[in-house]
Amino acid sequence: MTVSTALPLLATPQPARHPNPTVKAQRLAYLIFERPDLDTAERFLSDFGLVVSQRNDDTLYLRGTGPAAYCYRVHRGEKARFVGFGLALATHADLQKLARLPGASAIEHTRAPGGGERVRLRDPSGFLVEAVFGQTAAPALQHRAPLPLNLADEAPRINATQRPPIAPPEVLKLGHVVLEVADYQATCAWYTEHFGMIPSDVQVLPDGSPAVTFMRLDLGDTPADHHTLALAQGFMPAYSHSAFEVVDADAVGMGQRVLHERGWTHAWGIGRHILGSQIFDYWQDPWKDKHEHYCDGDLFTAERPTGLHAISPEAMAQWGQRMPRSFTKPKMDLAAIRALLHNLRHSPDLTLRKLITLARLFA
Template identity: 75%
Template sequence: MNNRNELYRLATQQPARHPQPTVKARDLTHLIFQRPDLNEAARFLTDFGLTVSRQEAETLYLRATDATAYCYRVQRAEQARFIGFGLAVQSLADLEKLTRIPGASSVEKSEHPGNGYYVRLTDPSGFVVEAVFGQAPGKTLAHRAPLHWNLAPEQPRINATQRPPIAPAQVLKLGHIVLEVADYQATCAWYTQHFGFIPSDVQVLSDGTPIVTFMRLDLGDIPADHHTLAIAQGFMATYSHSAYEVVDADAVGMGQRVLRERGWSHSWGIGRHILGSQIFDYWQDPWGDKHEHYCDGDLFTAARPMGIHPVSPEAMAQWGPRMPRRFTKPKLSLANLILLIRNLRRSPDLTLRKLVTLMRMFG
């Protein structure tokens, strides 16, 4: 289907902006994982560029260089899995509004770094969302400045060389989280309705069916990252990857060198995305979960309308290596096969035809 207006009509049923969201999230604050080995988790994450801010017997906290108490929480558990993430809201009144959502907790005091208050919710796909207010910021950590490039129209670096330090890429901030879900429509609608997320770009199949939504925060006239949350159609609810901003392209490249030399598994990169424009590089932690270094991403205000784009492997990057099939290949197990059959019977968004189309397209 080549008619862009028809693609837009079909894809705007959902996702779409909600006219009166419950609250408007202000930031992505942290991720929550469970891991059997906190020391091994710390070894990868510090090589990746995060800094340990607190380590307890059962919980590990790591942070970026920006003024936050922490951005990554690892809880000791027998099985490795992703639990959920945190979103900052504007006030205690916002937290009270969120308590009225079915299944939400009451407003509780936080005992995590930075303290404050939170409400714990569960989205339609089973991911935990901790809405946070009043968390005290941490001190900004020092990081190197962006390198000055000698470009054709302007060449500021005279009688000087480029020698970035051989060290892990310093993570400036937690940038975004990408989830795969079976209940695509309901999950997208939950985030637009309750946290005011704005769809920036939607990727669709040839019949106009939306398959991936990149969502940004609604900060009004203040520019926001192209996406803080992305939701993709899958056959079960699972973590796809999380992304972390670094200072420049040399930091992305140096991060690759250090992680490769220290024996970690590379996933995909270096390249530049089409939607979001980030220069990217993906790495796997000890449990196979993908973590992305990026820089030079797009920033949109609330005025920017939603874009509609055909989905394909070629639509993932402007340049760089082709996305490997293993990047989107699901973890197959007996339990996951049972879940696939159950979701095919249960979910209105997951059909055999759609599943076969995605498998042929992405392997």
Template identity: 70%
Template sequence: MNLTTAQPARHPDPTTKASALAYLIFERPDLEKAEHFLNDFGLQTIMRGDSIVLLRGTAASHFCYVVRKAPKSRFVGFGLKVDNRADLDALAKLPGASGVERSHLPGGGYTVRLTDPSGFRVDAIWGQATAPKLSHRSALSFNSVDAAVRINGTQRPPERAPEIIRLGHVVLEVADYQETCAWYAQHFGFIPSDVQVLPDGSPVVAFMRLDLGAKPVDHHTLALAQGFAAAYSHSAFEVVDADAVGMGQRVLRDGGWTHAWGIGRHILGSQIFDYWQDPWGDKHEHYCDGDLFTADVPTGVHAVSREAMAQWGPTMPRSFTKPRFTPASIVALFRNLRRSPDLTLSKLRKLAKLFA
């Protein structure tokens, strides 16, 4: 493969190293409708008010999903945990950053609010208290041809929304692909695990993981894809096993929600996955059995295609990546074609041929 364009790379001396993806922030015109979908999806409400709803999984975090009341629906951004107060002080010195502020959300702690090069809000968080873990069912035991572990027993996972364990990753589309990838590597220590490229070697998707040294982390916590404007693609939430993924599909389908893609197993990251749309068409993924990498694993480079997104299961439908054209997004398209070094008509035609 001829790599004609520089690939996203790890930074030799990042400002900080994020230690976890903490939460997502959405704005919705109807909090009740948003909460209904998220409860059916498996998240648990921990706070409900006139202007905000907070939800959590079973892991030791007070919340992982923030829904704020607003006239229009949009994805705002997300929070990243850092390990010490010095990290916040360093981030507060970046252009456009807020000062260090006390958080008034459950768990407390301190935050610095930043904006990435694509306009997404990024909260750096330190000092947030942990929450008690909630119980969840154990993973089911499996009889195999080599080992029978379940004798005189049956498999009967509970017929209810799957218990979300934790927020796993978020995927964003950006026009300024190289600058945005570099920003997360420079300021939060993200490492590209795998990069997907067009036939000419131009990178168009970067799967980026946290750098926790020898401690294994998810194959990707953040993924960035070349698009014509900044947009939310999807977020992913871990469940305990494949039966939880399957039961999630049953519950959501019975609830009348819109299916987006699945069930299948990804190639990059290896997760067993299933995707669903919330009332505003934003995709949410159930997954289990994802890859874990340490910091020393080098970046892989792969050709991008619709077929390269899954090992088995249905091929990614074209509706999954179909762009949403609105007056604002059309204006952004023409503006970004003029100003972004990463966006050209040729690249858009190639991406459209592959995915649109």
């Protein structure tokens, strides 16, 4: 692990690789939401750049241009909420291993686009995780090629102009999901132990306690995205955002133009992250849940060690708009207040001092 000497000694154990995980997840397969209005959900997600794969009276499936049959599932529900996500496995034997874990479902066939089988689990924070195997790939959809850039020492574009289409950017794939949790250590450990997640980078508070872990898939020598799942210390389990890859920075910029012109609410961007390096832009859906367009993210093999960094607003982006306070401001209602009081009493990772420190850091 890479540790900066400017940081204090760690007050709590860091998330770490597990020496013998139950399985090693291969891909973030899809997200699962509930929404009271599927028409409105479809309108936002289509403007965002996803494509409807299948729809019936109660469920909406959307995909990107890649081979995944779908990457976003919306169930009709009375309340808008994030339910969980799917992780694709390498073998049927992996599915059997997970089915033997305490609380896991039996192996089930799924009727979703792409078919296959799944095992349903709950992580320590209560999020649904569907481990899936045997999904049939869908024919890839066309997307435009990355624009050739004229650089200082190389100019491939002569007697030609840049004119990307004014349209929603084509989403290539679902990249990552970020969640807030109260039981931070237990939840991090569950994903490293059972799905082989590798902590790429950990952000810590001034007292050395971990606040955010960016975790990638263990694909061995095959490069993996800097993070597929990120977990942040919060006072209750909550969805933070999800991220979708587009072909280049012009696609990120075109997404901002189209979503602005169609009346959606901007959250943060455009900028370039420090950890992960993505060029990013964040938008809120009709229920104020954040969705990110990104391109040019870091790729790490399994040999890359974990990095350790101090958390601060300045650590969120290399350039662009400073992260607004509204980006991390929690949705406070009676249920959230009850969860806050409960978790302050019962979560081993949550203290009033930690919450005050986080609030002051991002004020």
